[in-house]
Amino acid sequence: MSDTPVVRILRRVPLPFWVAWAVLLTYLAAGRIVRNFFPVSVFDMYQARADDVSTRILFLNDAGESTRLSSWSQFQCEPAHPDFAEVTNQCGFDFRPIPYVARDQQRYFDAHQQELSEGEAVRIVARAYWLSDVEGRPLHRDCELARCQATRAQ
Amino acid sequence: MTKKSRVWSSYWDGYPRAFLRRSLFAMSTFEFAGQAYQIARMAGDHQHYEATGSLSHALAPFPLFAWVLFAVLLVGLLLVVTDRAPVWGGIGALLVMSFMSLWQTEIAGSPSRNSFFVGAALLGWTLGQGWAQRIGGEASSIASRERLAEAGTLGALAAAYVASALSKLLSTGLEWTNPSQIRSLVLAQEPVADWAWLALYRETLLASPDLARGAAAATLIVEGGALLLLFGPRLRLVWAALIFGMHVNIILLCTMPYIEPMFFMLTFAVPWPFILRMKRIDEPELTPRIPREMAAVLIGIVILAACLSPFGWRAFNGDHPHHDDHSSHHH
Numbered sequence: 001m002s003d004t005p006v007v008r009i010l011r012r013v014p015l016p017f018w019v020a021w022a023v024l025l026t027y028l029a030a031g032r033i034v035r036n037f038f039p040v041s042v043f044d045m046y047q048a049r050a051d052d053v054s055t056r057i058l059f060l061n062d063a064g065e066s067t068r069l070s071s072w073s074q075f076q077c078e079p080a081h082p083d084f085a086e087v088t089n090q091c092g093f094d095f096r097p098i099p100y101v102a103r104d105q106q107r108y109f110d111a112h113q114q115e116l117s118e119g120e121a122v123r124i125v126a127r128a129y130w131l132s133d134v135e136g137r138p139l140h141r142d143c144e145l146a147r148c149q150a151t152r153a154q
Numbered sequence: 155m156t157k158k159s160r161v162w163s164s165y166w167d168g169y170p171r172a173f174l175r176r177s178l179f180a181m182s183t184f185e186f187a188g189q190a191y192q193i194a195r196m197a198g199d200h201q202h203y204e205a206t207g208s209l210s211h212a213l214a215p216f217p218l219f220a221w222v223l224f225a226v227l228l229v230g231l232l233l234v235v236t237d238r239a240p241v242w243g244g245i246g247a248l249l250v251m252s253f254m255s256l257w258q259t260e261i262a263g264s265p266s267r268n269s270f271f272v273g274a275a276l277l278g279w280t281l282g283q284g285w286a287q288r289i290g291g292e293a294s295s296i297a298s299r300e301r302l303a304e305a306g307t308l309g310a311l312a313a314a315y316v317a318s319a320l321s322k323l324l325s326t327g328l329e330w331t332n333p334s335q336i337r338s339l340v341l342a343q344e345p346v347a348d349w350a351w352l353a354l355y356r357e358t359l360l361a362s363p364d365l366a367r368g369a370a371a372a373t374l375i376v377e378g379g380a381l382l383l384l385f386g387p388r389l390r391l392v393w394a395a396l397i398f399g400m401h402v403n404i405i406l407l408c409t410m411p412y413i414e415p416m417f418f419m420l421t422f423a424v425p426w427p428f429i430l431r432m433k434r435i436d437e438p439e440l441t442p443r444i445p446r447e448m449a450a451v452l453i454g455i456v457i458l459a460a461c462l463s464p465f466g467w468r469a470f471n472g473d474h475p476h477h478d479d480h481s482s483h484h485h
Contacts, residue, residue: 010442011441011442012159012161013159013161013162013442014159014161014162014163014440014442015302015305015440015441015442015443016162016164016301016302016304016305016440017159017161017162017305017384018442018444019281019282019285019302019305019306019309020162020305020306020308020309020312020384021309021384022309022444022448022452023277023278023281023282023305023306023309023310023313023452024309024310024312024313024316024381024384025313026281026452026455026456027274027277027278027309027310027313027314027317028313028316028317028320029456029459030455030456030458030459031313031317031459032317032320033456033459033460033463034459034460034462034463034466035463035466035467035468036265036270036466036467036468037252037459037462037465037466037467038248038251038252038255038256038265038269038270038273039248039251039252039255039270039272039273039274039276039277040270040273040274040277040455040459041265041267041270041274041314041317042317042318042320042321043267043270043314043315043317043318043321044318044321044325045267045318046322046335046339047321047322047324047325047326047330048325048326049325049326049329049330049332049334049335050332050334050335050337050338050339051334051338052334052338054337054338054339054341054342055341055342056341056342056343056344058344067348068344068345068348069344070344071348097342098342098343099263100262100263100264101342101343101344103202106202107199107202110201110202129341131333131334131337131338131341132363133333133363134363135361135362135363136361137357137360137361138337138341138360
């Protein structure tokens with residue numbers, strides 16, 4: 001390199017700085033081109049504008065309190081095999097749970113089904129929330145998927 | 155001895171970086187043992203997961219092949235952690251990881267971005283090592299190689315967060331800070347536990363559009379500001395803490411455990427040499443230089459990305475374009 005002022009300034013910048021920024025720029029450029037190909041990614045999860053309706057599958061107890069599916073360890077339900085992938089078909093277009101979340105919940109549900117002689121009465125519902133710019137809890141509507149006897153996880 | 159620079163320095167300057175190398179090995183091993191387990195389980199569970207591409211179809215009868223891949227990967231990682239062949243070991247490990255990622259993506263429907271953080275870190279480490287090797291002379295000592303490897307890793311990790319912020323801004327602009335963005339995600343995911351204080355925190359966020367808007371803006375600032383990881387150690391520590399805090403919130407509210415980048419923030423930004431009272435070592439001064447081969451490698455990565463572009467996984471290819479990852483419930 002000829003000894004121009006720019007080169008003299010660049011020479012004062014430590015080599016690790018060059019390396020870090022060269023890797024950063026390469027990774028960013030490659031990512032914008034290929035989008036997601038290991039190990040390069042644009043990390044575009046949840047990049048699009050969110051819907052104003054959001055749905056999740058959850059358990060409701062007799063008092064109407066909502067809990068996570070994983071708060072319960074054993075279920076016996078009617079219908080015995082609710083299909084969480086069919087929630088939108090069953091409940092309507094507003095009820096659209098995130099597919100991978102519903103699939104993980106289905107796996108959990110399927111793995112914990114068994115005959116129970118006693119347990120708490122609970123309902124599995126798909127709950128759709130409507131979001132707005134108004135202060136306060138989002139309004140919601142439930143669509144029942146199954147009625148169950150269930151025991152709590154320890 | 156290394157001179158202090160105003161532009162770049164690290165708590166690790168003048169100290170051995172074996173801790174960083176072992177941390178990278180430990181997280182890579184942990185992550186891809188988990189990946190192998192997930193692939194083997196999903197490939198054998200035809201009730202919940204279906205093969206969607208030629209790779210997953212071909213390997214459908216052999217779910218345990220995922221563990222064979224992991225064993226090969228482990229050889230590459232061992233070459234890195236023992237410093238026997240840090241560059242070729244890293245390249246080999248990245249190739250096997252890439253194959254596992256393709257297989258996992260075909261079965262699960264979307265890639266596990268958790269593992270991409272590990273891949274990015276290993277890529278940065280390997281590029282830094284290669285850079286020092288190409289310069290040769292004193293730069294090829296382990297102290298100098300790992301000094302550049304640390305820099306490369308930080309560059310790749312910063313790029314991951316900046317890429318995430320850019321994706322959001324290029325997709326929706328500042329509209330991403332709308333009050334539904336964060337609340338929609340929180341409502342669609344399960345909180346990590348049924349704790350009363352967490353329920354209160356969640357309710358407060360859900361009931362306040364202004365708070366939700368602020369949380370979305372803070373997300374963009376923390377992610378985009380990851381560039382600040384690439385200057386001095388104090389600024390790096392502060393920004394790593396902010397990134398760490400962002401992930402803690404995501405875990406609490408959405409059960410999406412991005413423990414990989416959290417681990418790297420802890421290992422690369424915290425002043426461990428002082429905390430662990432490490433012994434100082436001599437570190438040769440390095441002349442700033444881009445070896446021609448390294449310039450070719452970096453440009454080659456971008457060209458390779460262009461060639462692989464048709465095979466890269468893209469968001470917006472499902473019914474729910476804003477929900478395109480499967481990172482929760484991973485570990």
